[in-house]
Amino acid sequence: MARPLPPGVSQRDFAEALRQFETAVGKEWVFSSDEDIDLYRDAYSPFWNEPEERIPSAAVAPDRVEQVQQIVRLAGKYRIPLWTISTGKNLGYGGSAPNVSGSVVLDLKRMNRIIEVSEKNHYALVEPGVSYFDLYRHIQEKKLKLWIDPPDPGWGSLIGNALERGGGYTPMRDHFDAHCGMEVVLANGDVVRTGMGALANAKTWQQYKYGFGPFVDGIFSQSNLGIVTKMGFWLYPEPEAYFSGTVMVPKHDDIHALVENLALLINSGIVQGTTSVLNTASFGPPDPELARIRVGSSTSDLERYMAQKGLGYWTVDLPFYGPAKVIAAQWEHAKDKFSTIPGVQFRDGASYRFPLGQAELDKIPNPVPLGVPSLTTFAIGGPFSQGHMWFSPIIPMTGEAVIEATRVFEQVYTDLGNPTGALPGLPIWSFFARAFVIIYFFPIEHDVEKNRRSREIFRRLVKVAAEHGWGEYRTHTAFMDDIASVYSYNNRALWRLHETLKDALDPNGILAPGKNGVWPRRLRKGNA
Amino acid sequence: MTSRRQVLQIGLTGAALLPVARYADAWPAAADAEAFYVVVFDERFPKSRHLAGEIAGPSAPLAAIRGDVTALWYHDLYFAWQRDAAPFAGVTSTESLFCLELLARDAGMRVTHRQAVDNDLVSWAIGPRRARR
Numbered sequence: 262m263a264r265p266l267p268p269g270v271s272q273r274d275f276a277e278a279l280r281q282f283e284t285a286v287g288k289e290w291v292f293s294s295d296e297d298i299d300l301y302r303d304a305y306s307p308f309w310n311e312p313e314e315r316i317p318s319a320a321v322a323p324d325r326v327e328q329v330q331q332i333v334r335l336a337g338k339y340r341i342p343l344w345t346i347s348t349g350k351n352l353g354y355g356g357s358a359p360n361v362s363g364s365v366v367l368d369l370k371r372m373n374r375i376i377e378v379s380e381k382n383h384y385a386l387v388e389p390g391v392s393y394f395d396l397y398r399h400i401q402e403k404k405l406k407l408w409i410d411p412p413d414p415g416w417g418s419l420i421g422n423a424l425e426r427g428g429g430y431t432p433m434r435d436h437f438d439a440h441c442g443m444e445v446v447l448a449n450g451d452v453v454r455t456g457m458g459a460l461a462n463a464k465t466w467q468q469y470k471y472g473f474g475p476f477v478d479g480i481f482s483q484s485n486l487g488i489v490t491k492m493g494f495w496l497y498p499e500p501e502a503y504f505s506g507t508v509m510v511p512k513h514d515d516i517h518a519l520v521e522n523l524a525l526l527i528n529s530g531i532v533q534g535t536t537s538v539l540n541t542a543s544f545g546p547p548d549p550e551l552a553r554i555r556v557g558s559s560t561s562d563l564e565r566y567m568a569q570k571g572l573g574y575w576t577v578d579l580p581f582y583g584p585a586k587v588i589a590a591q592w593e594h595a596k597d598k599f600s601t602i603p604g605v606q607f608r609d610g611a612s613y614r615f616p617l618g619q620a621e622l623d624k625i626p627n628p629v630p631l632g633v634p635s636l637t638t639f640a641i642g643g644p645f646s647q648g649h650m651w652f653s654p655i656i657p658m659t660g661e662a663v664i665e666a667t668r669v670f671e672q673v674y675t676d677l678g679n680p681t682g683a684l685p686g687l688p689i690w691s692f693f694a695r696a697f698v699i700i701y702f703f704p705i706e707h708d709v710e711k712n713r714r715s716r717e718i719f720r721r722l723v724k725v726a727a728e729h730g731w732g733e734y735r736t737h738t739a740f741m742d743d744i745a746s747v748y749s750y751n752n753r754a755l756w757r758l759h760e761t762l763k764d765a766l767d768p769n770g771i772l773a774p775g776k777n778g779v780w781p782r783r784l785r786k787g788n789a
Numbered sequence: 790m791t792s793r794r795q796v797l798q799i800g801l802t803g804a805a806l807l808p809v810a811r812y813a814d815a816w817p818a819a820a821d822a823e824a825f826y827v828v829v830f831d832e833r834f835p836k837s838r839h840l841a842g843e844i845a846g847p848s849a850p851l852a853a854i855r856g857d858v859t860a861l862w863y864h865d866l867y868f869a870w871q872r873d874a875a876p877f878a879g880v881t882s883t884e885s886l887f888c889l890e891l892l893a894r895d896a897g898m899r900v901t902h903r904q905a906v907d908n909d910l911v912s913w914a915i916g917p918r919r920a921r922r
Contacts, residue, residue, distance in 0.1 A: 296918075300894055304887070350891065370895065394863065416892065623860065639884045640856030 305648030415634020428692025509573025745778020
């Protein structure tokens, strides 16, 4: 595949920019051979082998913040767009590949220092190349009584995942919310520290988020306004125990009371980890009889069948973390709340006391909710494909929204057909406070026609969701403009604000053009 | 000593859907079994164990996984790669190879051989990309 030049940049200027990058970081850390650049392709690109697939022109891997500053200044001089990655594992959302072909990937993997871990105040300060595995290994080796909160899978960067507003499973599950303090290189090469980090010799950079004055951290998440080179994270003190309890309710319409009580428990802080609401009738183990009943039978037929099986129509797993006595009381309290639903069943699930030995950990099929990073998600199986991406709308934490969203999205699949094997509906998650997120799986094939159909369904889902007041929290680079376009209140006022900030902070438009639908002036529609 | 090419041809007699000569030819002749730090197999698939054993011969150790490569990488390969970019090989699912390929990239290694065995399995070798790290 031919490697493109950055848009509007001559071959001569590009070559000169690479030469100066080499001076800044060392020749061995500028990558421009086909073999090297191939490694930055998005393995899960929905444009695989199509002209629209986004291909970088080169990559540069600095080792420290001063080199990042030099690269940014050089990129500004030559107007080279930079696409920043941390560990490059943002699979399903674009991987390492840029949003604009010809961009130079700014690969921060080498900046992998764990600068500080405080066991007494439960935080860490890390660089972008530090993965969840790296920090976990550090904590284990030092025998610190601390937990991290890894997502599925655990090889990504803490900073990268938090900046993309990813989620995990423990009480620190909202990864951006769990951050405290950033160091950011701006497009002009200036270095900013946010929050208390703005104090010279700061003593509480990782303990108090807001500092003094406007709180700007948010503008650097899902953003192209700066390059985050350090970030602090609050960690979870190793709990005494973990327990998982299951709640099953028998009727379709029980979803309303189920979610109302779940929201009360979450918003009260009784349930602090990620939960999921599962339609057991749709997503249980393979059952030919159930599959037969699902086609053309009534809801009451399904309810009867699930009752015969001793299963609920809806299921919620509640994770509890903390002192064992407190957990026992929380579970009793939760059962009291759900007991208002006729026919509700409760089951005790996994129960652990910490610390666990390696032999005990090895027996746990999925250790991620226990703060242990893993790649087991790749071994779970599922529809065969060369990759995947996600459609992930945020919906209200209500039973009505669960029913309506499921109905509306399934109708899109019915209307457009489902030739790709995409799954119409999966468990509904509480990765974030106060709202649900539905994660729809889209397979990516090395098949142009199947991918075209997947993109068609995806774009239709985005529009239909917006018509119902639901928007995605995160997306693949291929759909960033689509999703930005539906956040359109008051003539795109929010995106006009983003563009104002972009023009002020990055007038040459070198930082990740088009990321999350925010384009620099020179590449905006009508100007490109 | 039996060469890698011979070993693979023996191993393929009951295994590969592809012509034997083509499968064997795809393996780099220079990659002798003793050069492999480890040969990985997936114990869920008997054919994986069989072929991995053939590739390893008497000189390279075998390492078992069950789809998930986390423990193998976290407890073993991670430390091996700290010492040097030792080549390794395997017969696994594509998902397991995908994980190992991306992990190996971060250690300056790349897939040097990749060949479908059947719908479930792929045989592969990973070795140094270039002398960068």
